[in-house]
Amino acid sequence: MSRPAARKRSSFSRSVFVGTIVFLSLPLLVLVLYSFNxxxxxxxxxxxxxxxxxxxxxxxxxxxxxxxxxxxxxxSAFVATVIGTLGAVAVNWYRFRxxxxxxxxxxxxxxxxxxxxxxxxxVFFSGIGLRLSLFTVFVAHVSFNLPFVFLLxxxxxxxxxxxxxxxxxxxxxxxxxTLLRVILPISAPGIISxxxxxxxxxxxxxxxxxxxxxxxxxxxxxxxxxxxRFGVSPVINALSVVMILGTVLLTxxxxxxxxxIAAK
Amino acid sequence: xxxxxxxxxxxxxIGLVASACGGxxxxxxxxxxxxxxxxxxxxxxxxxxxxxxxxxxxxxNEEMYNxxxxxxxxxxxxxxxxxxxxxxxxxGLLEPIDxxxxxxxxxxxxxxxxxxxFDPGNxxxxxxxxAAAGVSVNRTKVSGYEHSWSVFDRSDLGGxxxxxxxxxxxxxxxxxxLGYSVNDPDPAxxxxxxxxxxxxxxxxxxxxAESFAKSFASGEFWVVQGYAENVxxxxxxxxxxxxxxxxxxxxxxxxxxxxxxxxGAKNVERAYAFIDYMLRPDVAARVADYLMLPSPNVPARxxxxxxxxxxxxxxxxxxxxxxxxxxxxxxxxxxxRRIRVGN
Numbered sequence: 001m002s003r004p005a006a007r008k009r010s011s012f013s014r015s016v017f018v019g020t021i022v023f024l025s026l027p028l029l030v031l032v033l034y035s036f037n038x039x040x041x042x043x044x045x046x047x048x049x050x051x052x053x054x055x056x057x058x059x060x061x062x063x064x065x066x067x068x069x070x071x072x073x074x075x076s077a078f079v080a081t082v083i084g085t086l087g088a089v090a091v092n093w094y095r096f097r098x099x100x101x102x103x104x105x106x107x108x109x110x111x112x113x114x115x116x117x118x119x120x121x122x123v124f125f126s127g128i129g130l131r132l133s134l135f136t137v138f139v140a141h142v143s144f145n146l147p148f149v150f151l152l153x154x155x156x157x158x159x160x161x162x163x164x165x166x167x168x169x170x171x172x173x174x175x176x177x178t179l180l181r182v183i184l185p186i187s188a189p190g191i192i193s194x195x196x197x198x199x200x201x202x203x204x205x206x207x208x209x210x211x212x213x214x215x216x217x218x219x220x221x222x223x224x225x226x227x228x229r230f231g232v233s234p235v236i237n238a239l240s241v242v243m244i245l246g247t248v249l250l251t252x253x254x255x256x257x258x259x260x261i262a263a264k
Numbered sequence: 265x266x267x268x269x270x271x272x273x274x275x276x277x278i279g280l281v282a283s284a285c286g287g288x289x290x291x292x293x294x295x296x297x298x299x300x301x302x303x304x305x306x307x308x309x310x311x312x313x314x315x316x317x318x319x320x321x322x323x324x325n326e327e328m329y330n331x332x333x334x335x336x337x338x339x340x341x342x343x344x345x346x347x348x349x350x351x352x353x354x355x356g357l358l359e360p361i362d363x364x365x366x367x368x369x370x371x372x373x374x375x376x377x378x379x380x381x382f383d384p385g386n387x388x389x390x391x392x393x394x395a396a397a398g399v400s401v402n403r404t405k406v407s408g409y410e411h412s413w414s415v416f417d418r419s420d421l422g423g424x425x426x427x428x429x430x431x432x433x434x435x436x437x438x439x440x441x442l443g444y445s446v447n448d449p450d451p452a453x454x455x456x457x458x459x460x461x462x463x464x465x466x467x468x469x470x471x472x473a474e475s476f477a478k479s480f481a482s483g484e485f486w487v488v489q490g491y492a493e494n495v496x497x498x499x500x501x502x503x504x505x506x507x508x509x510x511x512x513x514x515x516x517x518x519x520x521x522x523x524x525x526x527x528g529a530k531n532v533e534r535a536y537a538f539i540d541y542m543l544r545p546d547v548a549a550r551v552a553d554y555l556m557l558p559s560p561n562v563p564a565r566x567x568x569x570x571x572x573x574x575x576x577x578x579x580x581x582x583x584x585x586x587x588x589x590x591x592x593x594x595x596x597x598x599x600x601r602r603i604r605v606g607n
Contacts, residue, residue, distance in 0.1 A: 040497060060303055061319055126335040133338070215293045215338035216318040226298040229323035229474060233299075 028244065035237035051234040055242070059235060065223035068134060069203055072219060076141035077149075077198035083142070084149030085191055089183060091150075092157045093165075110147040117144060118211035125212060132214025140212045141202045148201060149194035156190030157183075188261055196254060290315045292534040295331070295339040297521065298323055300393075301542075302554045309541050315534050332357060332526065340529040341538065345519045346382035347432075349389045350587040352524065358388045359525040365536055366390065368543035373576070376560045380520060381586050389522035390539050393551070394560045396518035396582045397433050398574070400495045401508040405486040411510045413441035415487055416464040424486040426479075427464070429471040431600040432585050434461055436517030437489065446517040446583045449592035458599035465603065492573035493555055511578050518582030520560075 038048035055062070090096075091103050109117055121140050122132075130136060168182045184191070206221040213222060227236055290313075294306075298321035306317050320339075322328040325348045332342065332352075344352060352358050363369045363386055372391055383389045399415060405424070409415045416425060427434050436446035438457035448454065469485065470476075479485045481498040488495065492509050499507055523539045525532060541547055548561035549568045558576035559565055565576070588596060 039500060045500065058303065060307065061321075122334060131338060132335050211334075213320075214335075215295070215320060218320045223321065226321045226323040226327075229298065 031237055032241050032244075035234060035241045037234060040234060051238040052242075055235050055238045061218075062220075062223060062235070062239065065218045065220045068137075068217060069220040072134065072138050072141055073199045073202040076138050076145055076202050077195050080142045080145035080149050080198050081191060081195045084146050084194060085153050085184075085187070087146075088150050088153035088157055088187075088190075089179070092154060106150050107147050109144045110151075114144075114205075114207040118208040121208065122211040132212055132217070134214070134217040136212045136214060137209055137217050137219065140208050141205065144205070144208060145198035145201055148197050149191075152194040152197065153187055153190040156187045160186055189258055192254075192258065192261065290534070292317050292341070292531050292538055293339045294319045294538070295328060295342045296321060297343060300343065300521075300555075301551055305547060305550055305554075308547075309538060312541070313534075313537055315537065317538070337526065337528060338530075339526055340531045340535045342524050342526060343392060343521050344389075344524060345521050346380070346584050347587045349522055349524060350382040353383060353388050354587075357527055359527045359529060359532065360387050361390060361525055361539075363390065366540045366543060368540050368545075371543055371545060371548070371561045371563050373560045373562050376520075376576075376579075379584060381584055382520075383522070386522075389524050390543070391560055392521050392523055392542065393555065393557060394518065394520045394579060395491065395493075395557050396511060396516050396579060397428060397430075397489055397491050398509055398511045398516065400480060400488050400490060400492075401510075402480070402483065402486045403506050403508050405483070409487075411513050413437050413512045413514055415512075416467060416489075419467055421487055422467040423469055424484075425468050425488065426470055426472050426476045426485055427468055427489040428476075429473040431596055433489065433517055434471065434603075435596055435599060436583075436585065437512070438464075440512070440515040440517070440583070443514065446515075447586045447588060447592075449588065449595075451595055454592075454595045454599055458602060461599075461603050471604065493557065496556065496573055509573060511574070511581055513581070515581040515583060517585050518579060519585055 035051055036047050036049065037044055038046040038050070087106065091099060091106075118140075121136075121143070125132060125136050164186070165178060165182060168178045173181065204221060205219075206225060209219050209222060210225075213219065224236055224239075227233055292315050294317055296319060306319065310316055322331070325345050328342060328344060329348060329352070332339070333355075342352075349358075369390070376394060377386065377391060380386065380391070399411075399413075401409060401415070406421065409418070415421075416427070427437070432446070435454070435457050438460040439446050439448050439453065441460060442453070442456055444450075444453045444457070448457075473490075476485060476488050476490060477494045477498040480488045480490075480495060481500065495507065495509065496504065523542065525535045529535060542551070543561065545561060545563035545567055548559050548564035552559035552561075552564060552572065553568055553570040556570055556573050558572040558574065558579070559568065560576070
């Protein structure tokens with residue numbers, strides 16, 4: 001890749017960018033601040049960690065919703081990663097009829113408005129008589145996670161040299177061995193970022209989940225949504241701070257992990 | 265490397281799924297308003313009976329109703345407001361309840377129960393909590409007002425007042441100010457009420473049911489229509505005396521949320537046990553303390569530790585919101601749309 005020659009740093013573009021970032025981070029700052037507020041109301045009355053204590057010791061329903069979210073996110077991301085990776089390998093290397101259409105069709109859930117996917121899944125589930133539960137949420141999440149994994153793995157596959165695979169075959173590797181020993185390790189960064197993207201998308205999804213959730217299957221975004229209708233509880237603020245920290249930690253470790261993989 | 269990673273991910277997934285599905289088999293599925301029953305009250309029920317209560321929450325009757333109709337069966341107990349109780353009875357969504365099987369049913373205030381029109385005789389519903397939206401006035405900013413809906417006519421308070429973004433509450437207030445029923449089906453009366461609201465509208469900042477309490481607490485809004493619990497949860501406790509919460513003398517719309525058992529519920533016996541537990545005076549008192557509302561449970565009132573935001577007798581002026589029926593509902597909707605859109 002070529003880079004433009006270094007120019008004098010433009011102070012205009014930099015200040016616009018910095019200003020935007022600050023503006024975008026301010027609400028988060030306010031959120032962090034208010035999670036330490038002693039009073040429930042908007043007025044600052046004093047420093048307190050009581051909302052964190054309540055969050056960790058006295059919010060079983062919130063944690064159950066969090067558990068549901070975690071289960072659905074990991075399970076759906078895992079299944080979507082397996083299917084999406086196999087699909088990307090197939091579409092990239094094998095020539096078959098309707099290949100182009102299949103590729104376009106895979107992107108549909110990504111392009112369509114979420115609300116349409118939510119409604120159509122709900123109609124479909126009740127049409128085939130499947131009762132709404134955590135399982136239907138899982139199925140819905142796999143379906144909207146799939147194109148993202150597919151796209152990320154496909155991008156990785158498209159840029160690598162096909163002669164490596166020919167070399168593997170020349171040296172006597174079987175189809176299965178080529179897949180496990182050559183294709184998968186090379187596309188690992190794509191697969192891992194696909195998996196993590198899927199986890200993130202699943203954790204934050206509200207619209208589709210809202211339609212397909214059933215008894216005992218409240219996820220964290222649904223819980224937070226119904227909670228804020230009655231005013232933002234400081235416990236939700238505390239939870240958000242914990243989640244921001246968790247995300248930062250996860251992103252940081254993932255970056256290092258990906259660097260490690262890439263270096264290998 | 266890759267293989268080990270996959271196996272680890274798979275094992276973690278299986279473990280999480282197993283832990284989510286595990287636990288005792290004695291379950292009860294409750295679909296309830298968010299923040300309506302304190303979580304420790306439900307935990308104590310589980311400790312006493314060994315029944316695990318799976319709670320999902322909703323924030324409006326419409327949300328609950330659409331979930332139930334749209335295939336969200338599997339719940340045992342729901343807690344609709346009065347008008348939705350009659351809608352759900354009419355659609356055959358509810359299981360009849362035999363109140364003679366509830367040992368604590370007699371604790372409910374007979375006077376309050378007698379006023380119920382949405383399910384006469386309580387054949388499908390067991391009353392839980394009863395409350396109404398009122399008017400909150402910031403005493404430090406406003407003086408010389410009457411405890412009446414006419415406070416919204418004061419143009420000197422223009423830009424400082426809000427009403428709820430709720431058709432039944434606002435039109436109900438207007439109907440009451442004219443001396444009609446909050447369930448009045450007469451087109452002429454609805455038209456009159458619509459004109460009253462249009463007269464109030466220029467003085468209002470907005471119709472808001474969500475964030476008005478924050479602005480009221482910060483002193484930006486001075487007169488708001490709303491539920492006492494929403495207003496007081498935001499107001500600094502030390503300055504509570506500044507707030508004058510009242511029910512207008514003309515009367516106001518009022519609601520009763522009731523426990524109902526869904527048709528086809530799998531755990532009917534456990535549902536009875538739970539409803540009876542909620543009617544126990546000590547439990548009802550804990551719920552009322554938590555919400556800071558007066559309890560319709562007579563022996564519970566003596567056990568309350570918190571001073572409720574108003575007295576139960578204040579609700580005597582209220583009138584339950586009932587299901588309007590298809591035709592009247594259309595008139596209300598038309599009036600409300602005209603008010604909101606302004607044509």
